[in-house]
Amino acid sequence: MSAPASPEVRPLRIAVFASGRGSNLQALHRAITHDALPAQLVGVFSDKAGSGAIAYAEAQHIAHSHLDPKSFATREDFDAALMQKAAAVTPDLIVCAGFMRIISETGIRAAACPMINIHPSLLPKYPGLHTHARALAAGDAEHGASVHRVEAVLDGGRILSQAKIAVMPDDTPERLAQRVLAIEHPLLIATVRAIAEGRITLSEGADTRVSWLNHRLELE
Secondary structure: OOOOOOOOOOOEEEEEEOOOOOHHHHHHHHHHHOOOOOEEEEEEEEOOOOOHHHHHHHHOOOOEEEOOHHHOOOHHHHHHHHHHHHHOOOOOEEEEOOOOOOOOHHHHHHOOOOEEEEEOOOOOOOOOOOHHHHHHHOOOOEEEEEEEEOOOOOOOOOEEEEEEEEOOOOOOHHHHHHHHHHHHHHHHHHHHHHHHOOOOOOOOOOOOOOOEEOOOOOEO
């Protein structure tokens, strides 16, 4: 007698916030379409009408929306409208992937689901901008990227996963940025997959878990 089939896991519903070219969005979408990520992109939201992320979402027929921050009196008003837009697509997870705005505490509280962010440094080192130049100026031997939960401290939420590379003697901020970007994509995909499969939990108060990305691009 054959064993009963395991129940099918519902794909994780993902909304993406992005301001720029959308390379992490594209990496997520490629992983989904190649059955490497049990997820569904249900919406892309941007503060830039001409962003590459919006153009990609339109080309791929993914629901998308642009909100102009200048149309709102306060940052909190913008964040509330953004979260309302995102809630309409009923996501299980919001991924901030190159979203170049600090989300207010009001916005974080209004989010319909947990939010994560990918940041180009080995947090807690170098929150904020210019991370590659700061790592070089400090003489760091290693640099990398982190995925963390979005909380009310800039790039200070619970770290979920990290990937690292060696800093090379001839690195410039631009060269280092390109090498970090190459590990950002597999790190984000592996982390979202671990969330979808229940190997990383996002519940409030959970212990910090840091998992380094190994050579097979899987979370250890």
